[in-house]
Amino acid sequence: MPEPKMNLRKGSKVWAEDKNLAWVAAEVTDFLAKQVKILTVTGKQVLIVPEKLCPRDADEEEEHGGVDDMTKLTYLNEPGVLYNLQRRYALNDIYTYTGSILIAVNPFTKLPHLYNVHMMEQYKGAPFGELSPHVFAVADASYRAMMSEGRSQSILVSGESGAGKTETTKLIMQYLTFVGGRAAGDDRTVEQQVLESNPLLEAFGNARTVRNDNSSRFGKFVEIQFDATGRISGAAIRTYLLERSRVVQITDPERNYHCFYQLCASERDAEKYKLDNPHHFHYLNQSKIYELDGVSNAEEYIKTRRAMDIVGISNEDQEAIFRILAAILHLGNIEFSPGKEHDSSTVQDEKSSFHMQMAADLFMCDANLLFATLCTRTIQTREGNIIKALDCNAAVASRDALAKTVYARLFDWLVEKINRSVGQDPTSQIQVGVLDIYGFECFKYNSFEQFCINFANEKLQQHFNEHVFKMEQEEYRKEEINWSYIEFIDNQDVLDLIEKKPIGIIALLDEAWYCLSSSL
Numbered sequence: 001m002p003e004p005k006m007n008l009r010k011g012s013k014v015w016a017e018d019k020n021l022a023w024v025a026a027e028v029t030d031f032l033a034k035q036v037k038i039l040t041v042t043g044k045q046v047l048i049v050p051e052k053l054c055p056r057d058a059d060e061e062e063e064h065g066g067v068d069d070m071t072k073l074t075y076l077n078e079p080g081v082l083y084n085l086q087r088r089y090a091l092n093d094i095y096t097y098t099g100s101i102l103i104a105v106n107p108f109t110k111l112p113h114l115y116n117v118h119m120m121e122q123y124k125g126a127p128f129g130e131l132s133p134h135v136f137a138v139a140d141a142s143y144r145a146m147m148s149e150g151r152s153q154s155i156l157v158s159g160e161s162g163a164g165k166t167e168t169t170k171l172i173m174q175y176l177t178f179v180g181g182r183a184a185g186d187d188r189t190v191e192q193q194v195l196e197s198n199p200l201l202e203a204f205g206n207a208r209t210v211r212n213d214n215s216s217r218f219g220k221f222v223e224i225q226f227d228a229t230g231r232i233s234g235a236a237i238r239t240y241l242l243e244r245s246r247v248v249q250i251t252d253p254e255r256n257y258h259c260f261y262q263l264c265a266s267e268r269d270a271e272k273y274k275l276d277n278p279h280h281f282h283y284l285n286q287s288k289i290y291e292l293d294g295v296s297n298a299e300e301y302i303k304t305r306r307a308m309d310i311v312g313i314s315n316e317d318q319e320a321i322f323r324i325l326a327a328i329l330h331l332g333n334i335e336f337s338p339g340k341e342h343d344s345s346t347v348q349d350e351k352s353s354f355h356m357q358m359a360a361d362l363f364m365c366d367a368n369l370l371f372a373t374l375c376t377r378t379i380q381t382r383e384g385n386i387i388k389a390l391d392c393n394a395a396v397a398s399r400d401a402l403a404k405t406v407y408a409r410l411f412d413w414l415v416e417k418i419n420r421s422v423g424q425d426p427t428s429q430i431q432v433g434v435l436d437i438y439g440f441e442c443f444k445y446n447s448f449e450q451f452c453i454n455f456a457n458e459k460l461q462q463h464f465n466e467h468v469f470k471m472e473q474e475e476y477r478k479e480e481i482n483w484s485y486i487e488f489i490d491n492q493d494v495l496d497l498i499e500k501k502p503i504g505i506i507a508l509l510d511e512a513w514y515c516l517s518s519s520l
């Protein structure tokens with residue numbers, strides 16, 4: 001956002017808003033009435049209103065590599081920040097500080113020299129800010145703070161899809177296990193155990209999206225627990241907000257969760273569960289993408305099975321998991337047509353009957369009961385239960401609701417299994433938590449899921465405002481340091497709109513739900 005007050009004179013270095021480039025560097029050459037004449041670095045003379053200009057650091061020519069901390073910029077404005085990141089990125093300096101915050105720009109290429117043991121040794125115990133900005137420095141600072149203050153710490157990893165949150169989380173875990181490694185003799189570190197369970201979490205919780213072939217469709221909080229001497233004593237993974245709608249609805253060119261395609265490519269299991277081809281299943285064929293570049297569904301299936309073995313899931317349970325996945329796919333192929341009675345529905349044809357029978361067999365339930373569950377609703381009244389028939393649309397909705405619920409419960413069950421395998425330390429008093437959560441989302445069609453994700457992000461943004469802006473400014477005020485206040489947008493109004501009682505959106509939704517259920 002351009003700065004409201006700027007002292008401009010001839011020769012002032014500025015950033016000017018530009019339709020194509022977002023911002024372009026320029027210099028003021030003259031003033032004409034209320035407009036400013038500028039000469040851009042691209043050689044164009046432009047007349048522009050001062051509101052569309054921002055001051056530009058004068059020393060940029062000298063410092064070709066940019067500054068490693070944004071607070072070193074004379075003018076901390078949007079174009080200055082973006083330009084600094086761009087210059088550093090060009091030199092493969094993907095990390096930049098803004099005070100104690102680390103900005104990471106996804107390199108989309110392997111930079112192994114940045115993450116080897118030598119690097120970890122360098123950052124171990126080094127005062128924050130002494131070495132080049134790095135994710136290991138942030139992990140080290142939280143480990144040291146935990147040890148010196150005896151208090152748990154959290155690292156928040158946030159950004160839009162594909163920004164590199166999951167990779168960053170893995171690097172933080174790698175560093176924490178390096179500094180807090182278990183005593184020699186332990187054959188598998190917690191990091192190894194958490195990382196070994198990753199293929200499993202990814203198979204069931206990741207999917208291809210427009211931005212990322214392996215996008216995590218759930219939020220994750222990994223707690224690394226330590227004993228009083230600073231050694232790792234356990235770990236736990238908590239997951240949030242799994243994108244349930246993806247199980248039943250996908251748009252081209254996205255995919256459903258990886259596990260479905262893996263199962264269809266598994267040969268033996270696919271045959272056993274009558275899953276000949278993913279193209280034949282409604283929950284998969286809404287998008288025409290079945291394969292991922294450089295990834296074999298069949299090989300991934302074997303990796304998922306291996307991860308299940310490592311986590312200690314018995315063969316019997318593994319069979320049950322894949323049986324449930326197959327049941328979900330068959331469930332999605334049940335179609336309905338209007339029944340004999342008004343507003344009722346029945347299974348459309350023989351093909352649908354086959355899928356209904358398959359789903360019931362795989363769920364190990366009675367096919368008639370499954371039919372009744374999908375095509376009728378039981379309403380409890382004081383006089384007893386009333387069974388109401390559902391029309392075709394309502395039957396499809398109840399079919400999809402069943403698929404989503406079963407899948408979400410299966411995912412929760414898997415996370416619980418992983419936690420049991422990794423092992424938590426109930427006596428641990430201190431931990432470092434790493435929160436890897438979806439960033440703000442805005443699609444062409446936004447559902448309740450986007451509402452929840454964006455609400456979580458608004459809460460985090462407020463926490464950030466509280467800590468970074470308000471607390472820093474309070475500190476400067478106390479020390480009577482001359483400091484020009486940073487304008488930041490307080491999002492309290494947005495939070496009130498969503499969560500304030502009694503008339504926030506959530507309270508109103510609750511009320512509407514209560515009214516609806518009591519009127520039935």
Ligand SMILES: Nc1ncnc2c1ncn2[C@@H]1O[C@H](COP(=O)(O)OP(=O)(O)OP(=O)(O)O)[C@@H](O)[C@H]1O
Nearest residue numbers: 106108109110161162163164165166167212215216
């Ligand atoms: N530090 C890094 N070094 C090399 N490659 C990286 C790094 N960070 C991210 N990448 C690349 O970017 C891809 C996307 O990153 P990642 O899956 O971590 O994004 P994300 O922010 O977790 O996305 P989503 O929200 O969709 O799950 C990775 O598969 C990897 O190829």
